[in-house]
Amino acid sequence: MILLTRRATFSASHYYWNDGWSEEKNQRVFGRCANRNGHGHNYTLEVTVAGEPDPVTGFVIDLKWLKDVIEEKIMSAWDHRHFNLEVPEFAATIPTSENIAIAAWRRLEPALAAGARLAAVRVYETPEIFAEYRGES
Amino acid sequence: MILLTRRATFSASHYYWNDGWSEEKNQRVFGRCANRNGHGHNYTLEVTVAGEPDPVTGFVIDLKWLKDVIEEKIMSAWDHRHFNLEVPEFAATIPTSENIAIAAWRRLEPALAAGARLAAVRVYETPEIFAEYRGES
Amino acid sequence: MILLTRRATFSASHYYWNDGWSEEKNQRVFGRCANRNGHGHNYTLEVTVAGEPDPVTGFVIDLKWLKDVIEEKIMSAWDHRHFNLEVPEFAATIPTSENIAIAAWRRLEPALAAGARLAAVRVYETPEIFAEYRGES
Amino acid sequence: MILLTRRATFSASHYYWNDGWSEEKNQRVFGRCANRNGHGHNYTLEVTVAGEPDPVTGFVIDLKWLKDVIEEKIMSAWDHRHFNLEVPEFAATIPTSENIAIAAWRRLEPALAAGARLAAVRVYETPEIFAEYRGES
Amino acid sequence: MILLTRRATFSASHYYWNDGWSEEKNQRVFGRCANRNGHGHNYTLEVTVAGEPDPVTGFVIDLKWLKDVIEEKIMSAWDHRHFNLEVPEFAATIPTSENIAIAAWRRLEPALAAGARLAAVRVYETPEIFAEYRGES
Amino acid sequence: MILLTRRATFSASHYYWNDGWSEEKNQRVFGRCANRNGHGHNYTLEVTVAGEPDPVTGFVIDLKWLKDVIEEKIMSAWDHRHFNLEVPEFAATIPTSENIAIAAWRRLEPALAAGARLAAVRVYETPEIFAEYRGES
Numbered sequence: 130m131i132l133l134t135r136r137a138t139f140s141a142s143h144y145y146w147n148d149g150w151s152e153e154k155n156q157r158v159f160g161r162c163a164n165r166n167g168h169g170h171n172y173t174l175e176v177t178v179a180g181e182p183d184p185v186t187g188f189v190i191d192l193k194w195l196k197d198v199i200e201e202k203i204m205s206a207w208d209h210r211h212f213n214l215e216v217p218e219f220a221a222t223i224p225t226s227e228n229i230a231i232a233a234w235r236r237l238e239p240a241l242a243a244g245a246r247l248a249a250v251r252v253y254e255t256p257e258i259f260a261e262y263r264g265e266s
Numbered sequence: 267m268i269l270l271t272r273r274a275t276f277s278a279s280h281y282y283w284n285d286g287w288s289e290e291k292n293q294r295v296f297g298r299c300a301n302r303n304g305h306g307h308n309y310t311l312e313v314t315v316a317g318e319p320d321p322v323t324g325f326v327i328d329l330k331w332l333k334d335v336i337e338e339k340i341m342s343a344w345d346h347r348h349f350n351l352e353v354p355e356f357a358a359t360i361p362t363s364e365n366i367a368i369a370a371w372r373r374l375e376p377a378l379a380a381g382a383r384l385a386a387v388r389v390y391e392t393p394e395i396f397a398e399y400r401g402e403s
Numbered sequence: 404m405i406l407l408t409r410r411a412t413f414s415a416s417h418y419y420w421n422d423g424w425s426e427e428k429n430q431r432v433f434g435r436c437a438n439r440n441g442h443g444h445n446y447t448l449e450v451t452v453a454g455e456p457d458p459v460t461g462f463v464i465d466l467k468w469l470k471d472v473i474e475e476k477i478m479s480a481w482d483h484r485h486f487n488l489e490v491p492e493f494a495a496t497i498p499t500s501e502n503i504a505i506a507a508w509r510r511l512e513p514a515l516a517a518g519a520r521l522a523a524v525r526v527y528e529t530p531e532i533f534a535e536y537r538g539e540s
Numbered sequence: 541m542i543l544l545t546r547r548a549t550f551s552a553s554h555y556y557w558n559d560g561w562s563e564e565k566n567q568r569v570f571g572r573c574a575n576r577n578g579h580g581h582n583y584t585l586e587v588t589v590a591g592e593p594d595p596v597t598g599f600v601i602d603l604k605w606l607k608d609v610i611e612e613k614i615m616s617a618w619d620h621r622h623f624n625l626e627v628p629e630f631a632a633t634i635p636t637s638e639n640i641a642i643a644a645w646r647r648l649e650p651a652l653a654a655g656a657r658l659a660a661v662r663v664y665e666t667p668e669i670f671a672e673y674r675g676e677s
Numbered sequence: 678m679i680l681l682t683r684r685a686t687f688s689a690s691h692y693y694w695n696d697g698w699s700e701e702k703n704q705r706v707f708g709r710c711a712n713r714n715g716h717g718h719n720y721t722l723e724v725t726v727a728g729e730p731d732p733v734t735g736f737v738i739d740l741k742w743l744k745d746v747i748e749e750k751i752m753s754a755w756d757h758r759h760f761n762l763e764v765p766e767f768a769a770t771i772p773t774s775e776n777i778a779i780a781a782w783r784r785l786e787p788a789l790a791a792g793a794r795l796a797a798v799r800v801y802e803t804p805e806i807f808a809e810y811r812g813e814s
Numbered sequence: 815m816i817l818l819t820r821r822a823t824f825s826a827s828h829y830y831w832n833d834g835w836s837e838e839k840n841q842r843v844f845g846r847c848a849n850r851n852g853h854g855h856n857y858t859l860e861v862t863v864a865g866e867p868d869p870v871t872g873f874v875i876d877l878k879w880l881k882d883v884i885e886e887k888i889m890s891a892w893d894h895r896h897f898n899l900e901v902p903e904f905a906a907t908i909p910t911s912e913n914i915a916i917a918a919w920r921r922l923e924p925a926l927a928a929g930a931r932l933a934a935v936r937v938y939e940t941p942e943i944f945a946e947y948r949g950e951s
Contacts, residue, residue, distance in 0.1 A: 131501045136531040140392070142279045142306040147596060158597065160604065166348035169279040169306005171392050182505070185421060186432065187497030192532060193434065211303035223598030227542045231593070255277070255308050257547040258603060268912045269946040284733060295734060297741065319916070322832060323843065324908030329943060330845065360735035364679045368730070395740060398680040405638045410668040414803070416690045416717040440759035443690040443717005445803050456642070459558060460569065461634030466669060467571065485714035529688070529719050551940070553827045553854040577896035580827040580854005582940050622851035666825070666856050695870060706871065708878065771872030775816045779867070806877060809817040 132248055133189040134177040137199050139208035142169040143224040146213070167211055173253040174203060174233060178245035190245040202236040226252050226260035234262050269385055270326045271314040274336050276345035279304040280361040283350070304348055310390040311340060311370060315382035327382040339373040363389050363397035371399050406522055407463045408451040411473050413482035416441040417498040420487070441485055447527040448477060448507060452519035464519040476510040500526050500534035508536050543659055544600045545588040548610050550619035553578040554635040557624070578622055584664040585614060585644060589656035601656040613647040637663050637671035645673050680796055681737045682725040685747050687756035690715040691772040694761070715759055721801040722751060722781060726793035738793040750784040774800050774808035782810050817933055818874040819862040822884050824893035827852040828909040831898070852896055858938040859888060859918060863930035875930040887921040911937050911945035919947050 144167045145159035155163040162168070176199060180189040210216060212224035218232040230252040238247045253259040281304045282296035292300040299305070313336060317326040347353060349361035355369040367389040375384045390396040418441045419433035429437040436442070450473060454463040484490060486498035492506040504526045512521045527533040555578045556570035566574040573579070587610060591600040621627060623635035629643040641663040649658045664670040692715045693707035703711040710716070724747060728737040758764060760772035766780040778800040786795045801807040829852045830844035840848040847853070861884060865874040895901060897909035903917040915937040923932045938944040 130537070131504060132535040132537075133501060134533050134535075138392070140305045140307055142304045145598070149596075158602075161346035164346055164348075166351045167279045167304050167306065168277045168346040168348065169304065170277055171308045182499065182501040185423075187419070187499035187502045189501050189534070191432075209298035209301055209305040211301075211305065214303045225593065225598035227544060227593040227600050228598045230542060255275070259545050260600075261543040261545075263541070263543075267948070268915060269948075270912060271944050271946075273942040282735070286733075295739075319910065319912040322834075324830070324910035324913045326912050326945075328843075362730065362735035364681060364730040364737050365735045367679060394684040396682050397737075398682075400678070400680075404674070405641060406672040406674075407638060408670050408672075412803070414716045414718055416715045435757035438757055438759075440762045441690045441715050441717065442688045442757040442759065443715065444688055445719045456636065456638040459560075461556070461636035461639045463638050463671075465569075483709035483712055483716040485712075485716065488714045529686070549940070551853045551855055553852045572894035575894055575896075577899045578827045578852050578854065579825045579894040579896065580852065581825055582856045620846035620849055620853040622849075622853065625851045666823070693872070697870075706876075773867065773872035775818060775867040775874050776872045778816060805821040807819050808874075809819075811815070811817075 130179055131182060131189050132177050132179050133192075134175050135192060135195050135199065137174045137176070137196075137204065139172050139174070139204055140169060141172060141207055141210050141212055142167040143212040143219075144168065145223050145225070147223065167213070170254050172207075172229070173259075174199070175249075175251040175253075176233075176237060176247070177249040177251070178241065179248040180245055190241075194244065195241075198237065198240045202240050203233060206236075226254045226258060227262075229254075230260040230262040234264060238264070267316055268319060268326050269314050269316050270329075271312050272329055272332050272336065274311045274313070274333075274341065275308055276311070276341055277306060277308050278344055278347050278349055279306040280349040280356075281305065282360050282362070284360065304350070307391050309344075309366070310396075311336070312386075312388040312390075313370075313374060313384070314386040314388070315378065316385035317382050327378075331381065332378070335374065335377045339377050340370060343373075363391045363395060364399075366391075367397040367399040371401060375401070404453055405456060405463050406451050406453050407466075408449050409466055409469050409473065411448045411450070411470075411478065413446050413448070413478055414443060415446060415481055415484050415486055416443040417486040417493075418442065419497050419499070421497065441487070444528050446481075446503070447533075448473070449523075449525040449527075450507075450511060450521070451523040451525070452515065453522040454519050464515075468518065469515075472511065472514045476514050477507060480510075500528045500532060501536075503528075504534040504536040508538060512538070541590055542593060542600050543588050543590050544603075545586050546603060546606050546610065548585045548587070548607075548615065550583050550585070550615055551580060552583060552618055552621050552623055553580040554623040554630075555579065556634050556636070558634065578624070581665050583618075583640070584670075585610070586660075586662040586664075587644075587648060587658070588660040588662070589652065590659040591656055601652075605655065606652075609648065609651045613651050614644060617647075637665045637669060638673075640665075641671040641673040645675060649675070678727055679730060679737050680725050680727050681740075682723050683740060683743050683747065685722045685724070685744075685752065687720050687722070687752055688717060689720060689755055689758050689760055690717040691760040691767075692716065693771050693773070695771065715761070718802050720755075720777070721807075722747070723797075723799040723801075724781075724785060724795070725797040725799070726789065727796040728793050738789075742792065743789075746785065746788045750788050751781060754784075774802045774806060775810075777802075778808040778810040782812060786812070815864055816867060816874050817862050817864050818877075819860050820877055820880050820884065822859045822861070822881075822889065824857050824859070824889055825854060826857060826892055826895050826897055827854040828897040828904075829853065830908050830910070832908065852898070855939050857892075857914070858944075859884070860934075860936040860938075861918075861922060861932070862934040862936070863926065864933040865930055875926075879929065880926075883922065883925045887925050888918060891921075911939045911943060912947075914939075915945040915947040919949060923949070 145162040212219045233250045251261040282299040349356045371387045388398040419436040486493045508524045525535040556573040623630045645661045662672040693710040760767045782798045799809040830847040897904045919935045936946040
């Protein structure tokens with residue numbers, strides 16, 4: 130079995146805010162991230178699929194098709210967007226790296242099911258902080 | 267003469283918008299960057315000073331002092347902020363990398379004048395795009 | 404158990420071509436990679452071994468010996484070479500990242516068996532695309 | 541389950557030397573690393589915790605708290621230090637990357653137990669060499 | 678004056694060979710690079726333009742236009758190509774990084790003249806080797 | 815004119831200490847760097863030469879020869895060494911990045927004079943701090 134990974138990057142804004150809390154508690158828990166004007170990151174997304182190389186093509190997955198799926202499911206919806214204000218998954222969920230990784234999985238897994246088994250999604254918020262999700266089981 | 271550089275990173279949001287233009291023209295010129303919900307970047311700032319190493323310390327500049335100046339003049343004002351909404355230089359100026367580099371120079375140059383000659387400020391918006399400013403002359 | 408990894412880089416050429424297909428089908432499936440003049444990459448190879456640190460040396464594996472094995476088994480055969488034309492594994496197999504990772508495993512695993520358990524081989528074709536192989540089981 | 545990783549960097553010195561061996565054997569086994577004046581590295585430490593995102597905060601772990609723990613347990617003890625001469629774990633253990641990863645785990649695991657499950661510690665001695673430890677089981 | 682840089686990457690093959698020399702002399706001077714099967718690299722190109730930010734847009738140059746020019750003049754002609762066999766500039770000139778930088782300048786400078794002053798072209802053959810050309814004067 | 819750069823890396827130890835000062839003053843000025851057990855870095859050295867590509871070889875300088883010169887003049891003397899204790903230039907000079915860049919220039923410039931004009935030497939102490947020296951004039 131081979132794990133094949135493709136990386137993509139996008140730029141987005143977010144903030145951390147829990148509507149059930151006072152401003153003071155939001156500030157205390159979330160610090161500078163609670164600034165509701167938002168701040169942003171150059172996110173790096175790594176999508177890993179698992180499988181055997183096809184003996185005819187040598188591919189676990191066609192990387193051009195994988196790029197198209199990432200473009201359609203992630204880039205067109207998240208790049209140059211504000212997670213809290215424009216991305217439905219985060220209407221009531223805080224867009225931490227952890228939750229962004231889960232949301233990316235849920236967007237990609239059904240779309241990839243025809244051609245590959247999604248093995249992991251990793252999201253770098255900065256080069257220093259990243260979250261990885263490998264699905265439910 | 268030695269050129270000594272210190273790098274720092276910060277995360278911020280921005281958008282591109284000219285109030286004198288129609289929405290249509292803003293979209294046409296600025297594309298996805300015209301989204302007024304904002305999007306963001308992990309900016310990297312490189313501050314370069316020029317001088318001779320002090321024969322007693324070996325320093326062109328005390329890098330701890332340089333870090334403090336960058337912290338006071340840039341980080342405390344720009345990190346986790348929205349350039350258009352919270353940074354005065356950009357009330358009527360579009361926060362492109364070019365203009366952010368000039369603004370960084372103007373914040374740093376007077377503060378550093380006592381200890382070093384500022385030679386260049388470089389701002390990376392992403393690893394693929396960066397602007398450098400070396401002052402007026 | 405510790406996983407210890409050493410990275411190495413090499414430059415090589417390759418193309419994607421299936422002799423059983425028409426030129427048109429090769430172009431359709433492999434796109435620009437079907438150009439038989441070849442194109443190339445700076446490949447990065449990561450070799451990971453697993454084991455316990457030796458209490459006397461602190462080593463899971465002697466990294467100089469690991470470097471020598473990588474030099475002998477991979478670098479001398481693949482660096483500044485054309486995978487399709489000069490590397491026997493790819494006489495009838497397409498040199499995708501997936502297949503290069505498997506070939507690297509097969510070259511390294513027997514050579515390392517005396518001193519360590521090979522745990523994974525990762526091959527970066529570019530910083531954006533990489534394949535990892537962890538052996539049969 | 542999410543794996544969340546925070547990276548930190550520190551600079552330290554070390555050498556490789558086994559007191560039970562002759563100088564000649566130390567030189568033969570450890571090569572340039574046996575120079576007892578020491579040499580150093582910019583180490584990169586990656587600390588990975590595993591858990592479910594808290595539904596209220598979106599956090600697997602509060603990254604500010606994780607940073608504080610890394611600061612208290614690792615940075616304050618190892619940064620700008622000489623492993624052999626100043627870090628107790630290495631009084632009689634050679635500070636290879638393998639052993640540094642284990643030592644980092646032992647410092648971090650009890651401190652993090654209240655808030656998260658430590659999943660892995662990775663130590664880069666250089667960008668080309670790194671060791672990862674995932675605990676006893 | 679601002680220096681604004683955009684980075685792009687492409688993969689290509691090349692070899693070093695002087696037809697006026699014997700095989701032995703080519704091997705002696707060019708070493709492994711004389712292998713006429715070719716080898717390849719992930720090249721990184723940095724294009725730097727100089728100018729004043731437009732007061733209306735904040736742009737020294739429209740980076741989307743710059744990207745289009747790089748795409749048309751460089752990427753479409755060099756990406757996934759063999760320099761010696763497919764790129765006219767190198768029919769009788771050895772495709773060293775030095776000469777590739779000059780060729781990139783000559784392709785880009787006329788195309789950019791309408792909108793910006795080209796200041797420098799830098800070509801990375803690997804992260805360890807790069808050539809920069811700033812034009813004739 | 816082309817600027818051609820080759821990068822090399824080495825690991826070394828150093829500390830900052832002025833014998834003419836009290837321990838207290840050394841601590842105050844140099845902070846953690848005054849720890850006389852030393853600490854270390856993975857230094858990156860960039861050596862830039864300037865010239866015209868030779869019409870026969872396409873080379874500004876033979877990069878293998880440049881590598882040999884760097885090996886002989888820098889690596890063999892500095893790699894896995896302690897600057898303060900083992901490198902003559904720093905017997906009475908503090909091994910800051912600034913002074914290391916000047917020392918590298920003085921080692922390389924005479925050795926390269928036969929084949930190229932040295933244009934710049936850049937020394938990265940960490941990815942965040944670097945010094946560049948371009949010679950006297």
